[in-house]
Structure formats: C-alpha cells, structure tokens
Amino acid sequence: MQNHLVASAEPTHPLAEALLDWYDTSARTLPWRVSPAALKSGAVPDPYRVWLSEIMLQQTMVEAVKPFFARFTSLWPTIEALAAAEADDIMKAWAGLGYYSRARNLVACAKVVAELGAFPQTEAELRKLPGLGAYTAASVAAIAFGQPAAVVDGNVERVMARMLALPVPPAKAKNAIREAVAAMVPPVRPGDFAQAMMDLGATVCTPRRPACMFCPWREPCLARQRGEQDLYPVKAPKAEKPTRVGAAFVAVRRDGAILLRKRAGTGLLAGMAEVPNSDWNARQDGDTTERAAPFHARWREVGTAEHGFTHFGLTLKVYRTDGVETAKAPPGSWWSQAAEWEGEALPTVMRKAIRCAIPTAFPPKAKGKP
DNA sequence: CACCCGTGGCC
DNA sequence: TGGCCAAGGGT
Numbered sequence: 001m002q003n004h005l006v007a008s009a010e011p012t013h014p015l016a017e018a019l020l021d022w023y024d025t026s027a028r029t030l031p032w033r034v035s036p037a038a039l040k041s042g043a044v045p046d047p048y049r050v051w052l053s054e055i056m057l058q059q060t061m062v063e064a065v066k067p068f069f070a071r072f073t074s075l076w077p078t079i080e081a082l083a084a085a086e087a088d089d090i091m092k093a094w095a096g097l098g099y100y101s102r103a104r105n106l107v108a109c110a111k112v113v114a115e116l117g118a119f120p121q122t123e124a125e126l127r128k129l130p131g132l133g134a135y136t137a138a139s140v141a142a143i144a145f146g147q148p149a150a151v152v153d154g155n156v157e158r159v160m161a162r163m164l165a166l167p168v169p170p171a172k173a174k175n176a177i178r179e180a181v182a183a184m185v186p187p188v189r190p191g192d193f194a195q196a197m198m199d200l201g202a203t204v205c206t207p208r209r210p211a212c213m214f215c216p217w218r219e220p221c222l223a224r225q226r227g228e229q230d231l232y233p234v235k236a237p238k239a240e241k242p243t244r245v246g247a248a249f250v251a252v253r254r255d256g257a258i259l260l261r262k263r264a265g266t267g268l269l270a271g272m273a274e275v276p277n278s279d280w281n282a283r284q285d286g287d288t289t290e291r292a293a294p295f296h297a298r299w300r301e302v303g304t305a306e307h308g309f310t311h312f313g314l315t316l317k318v319y320r321t322d323g324v325e326t327a328k329a330p331p332g333s334w335w336s337q338a339a340e341w342e343g344e345a346l347p348t349v350m351r352k353a354i355r356c357a358i359p360t361a362f363p364p365k366a367k368g369k370p
Numbered sequence: 371c372a373c374c375c376g377t378g379g380c381c
Numbered sequence: 382t383g384g385c386c387a388a389g390g391g392t
Binding site for chain 3: 054
Binding site: 059060061063097098100101270308309311347348349 | 375377378379380
C-alpha cells in the first residue's frame with residue numbers, strides 16, 4: 001500500500017520543485033538512506049532501517065550515529081530480531097550514544113511492531129508507538145511510506161526561520177512553521193522532500209555561516225534578501241546550567257576486576273551501569289561523600305572526572321581501592337573483568353570516572369592525523 | 371509548558 | 382577553553 005509511485009493531480013509547489021532538483025544532485029549518501037536515483041528506479045526503503053536511524057538521529061549528529069547504526073543492523077538485521085533481543089544487550093550496544101530512554105523505547109517499540117506484524121504506515125498510527133513523537137512519526141511516514149507528512153526538525157526550523165525571517169525563536173512558532181512546511185509538501189516524493197529539507201539545513205543553511213550562494217531558495221529567502229541570514233534563527237535566552245559534585249568509587253579486585261552495579265530504571269542514565277557513587281548535590285561541604293562508598297576500605301582519592309549533562313555540569317571525585325576480596329561484593333553488584341568493560345552498558349561519565357582511576361581503561365580513540 | 375534527559379565536535 | 386550546538390520525546 002506504499003504510494004511512492006502514486007502520482008497525484010495536485011501540482012508540486014515551486015519551492016518544493018526547486019528543492020527536489022537540488023536534492024537530486026546534492027543529496028548526502030547515508031547508510032540508512034535510499035538515494036533519490038534508486039528510489040526513482042523502484043527501490044523501496046526498509047521501514048526498520050528508517051525508524052532505527054531516525055531514533056538514533058534524535059539530537060545526535062550523523063557522524064556519531066554511523067558506527068552505532070552499523071553495529072545495530074549487524075546484530076539485529078530486522079525488527080523481529082530486535083524484538084527478540086535481550087533488553088540488556090540493546091542497552092549495552094547503545095552505551096555511548098546518549099539519551100538512554102531512546103534505547104528503552106526502542107525495545108518497547110520493537111515488541112509492539114513485531115506483535116503487529118509490521119510498522120503502521122500512517123503518521124497518526126506511528127505517533128502512538130513508544131519513542132515516536134511528532135517529528136519521528138512524520139519522518140517515518142514520509143520516508144518509509146511515502147506519506148505527505150510535514151517533517152519539522154531542528155534543521156527545518158532553522159531553514160524556515162530564515163525563509164520567513166521569523167522574529168521569534170523557532171520553538172515559539174512551531175505551528176506556523178509546520179503549516180508553512182505542510183503547504184509545501186509535494187504530492188510526489190514527500191520522503192525526498194523531507195530529507196532534502198534536512199540536508200539543506202545540514203549542509204547549506206547551517207547554524208553558522210550559511211552557504212547561501214549554493215541554496216536553491218536563496219531568491220525567495222527573506223533573511224537572505226535582507227542580507228540578515230546570520231541574524232536567524234532568533235535565539236531563545238539560555239537557561240543557567242548549575243554544577244553538581246559527587247564521589248565515585250572504583251573498587252579493584254586482586255585479579256583486576258572492578259565493581260559495577262545497575263542504576264535505577266527511571267531518571268538520569270536509567271538502567272545503565274555505573275561504579276558505586278554518591279548522590280550528586282549542588283554543594284558539598286567537606287568530604288562527606290566518602291560515606292557513600294560501597295564498603296569500608298582504604299579509599300584513595302585519585303582525581304576528578306568532569307562531565308557535562310544537558311542541564312547541569314558534574315564534578316566527580318574519584319576514589320580507588322585495591323586488593324579487594326570477592327566476598328566484599330554487595331548484593332546487586334557484580335565484578336567486571338577488564339576484557340568485559342568495553343561491552344558493559346557504561347555511559348560516558350562512568351567511563352571517565354573509571355579512566356580516572358585506571359588510566360589504561362577506555363583509552364581515547366585515536367582520531368588525530370599522524 | 372517547563373523541565374528532564376547525553377554526548378562529542380566545533381570555533 | 383567553554384559555551385553552543387545536533388534528524389526530539391516524555392512528563
């Protein structure tokens with residue numbers, strides 16, 4: 001029932017026409033994308049890959065997603081395979097990508113879809129699935145199923161803020177933006193149109209120094225006409241970001257294993273692994289955090305680990321003790337051998353803390369030029 | 371609607 | 382170097 005090839009009597013908006021022409025020659029090649037040429041030749045997108053990529057791309061840059069997408073599709077090539085997987089294995093594979101509720105919703109969504117037998121194909125039905133909000137439901141409907149849905153993400157907001165010279169932050173004009181986009185969605189190639197808007201925002205209409213000379217919309221763009229493209233989108237005032245402090249405890253057994261435990265199922269880093277640690281408070285008077293140690297031992301302070309979360313910064317005092325006996329492992333915890341650390345569901349802040357205590361753990365990836 | 375929820379790259 | 386930013390969703 002996919003209607004990628006279903007024509008319509010409605011005309012395509014001139015701006016959509018120009019954008020699709022630009023997309024035909026300028027589309028990015030992405031592992032989860034069916035190229036416009038392939039699509040025209042009859043290739044059909046895999047809804048599973050479209051959905052998985054859209055979830056991973058939420059608030060996450062393309063380059064960060066690529067290795068995770070490759071890993072996931074290798075481990076779980078289909079939605080049925082993913083639905084049958086152990087949730088813990090999925091959390092482990094997600095470790096490092098951030099926003100871990102996405103991974104929990106991914107598991108829940110996979111089970112629902114596997115039960116249904118297939119993804120629903122309409123925006124309204126997709127919207128009911130866990131982890132699919134307005135953006136993702138529209139994007140899957142458009143890209144995977146050829147539905148004329150209005151896809152509005154951060155890229156589209158920025159593009160439209162400049163097109164319309166919006167005098168307010170895009171978040172304050174969501175309805176106006178969605179309506180403006182909906183009026184442009186073409187009756188054919190709505191999925192390409194959505195991806196073209198996002199490619200335009202990502203490669204031409206960029207947050208800083210937009211490359212207006214290469215933009216298919218440089219003539220109609222109101223901000224560009226005024227030479228004020230750098231003034232948009234209007235920024236919302238930023239909220240203050242407090243700093244919290246806490247303590248983390250790296251217990252090293254005589255064979256080199258370290259003590260880990262699992263975080264609570266809700267809230268920050270829900271369901272992820274951690275080294276034992278104190279509460280993270282706004283202020284710490286003295287070193288009372290040391291009382292949060294998992295057991296009594298000679299804890300040496302070995303340094304601090306800094307980490308920035310979305311809405312607060314964290315400074316963790318890191319303590320280490322060595323030569324621990326196995327009998328001292330508290331219930332709910334487990335000993336993890338060095339060879340297993342990379343595979344644990346450890347978020348980045350915990351990897352930093354462990355690296356602080358054990359410098360050979362989690363070596364930074366070599367990425368610089370030789 | 372305001373707030374919560376990660377991470378790494380960039381200038 | 383630190384603030385800003387990137388294909389949002391849930392509550």
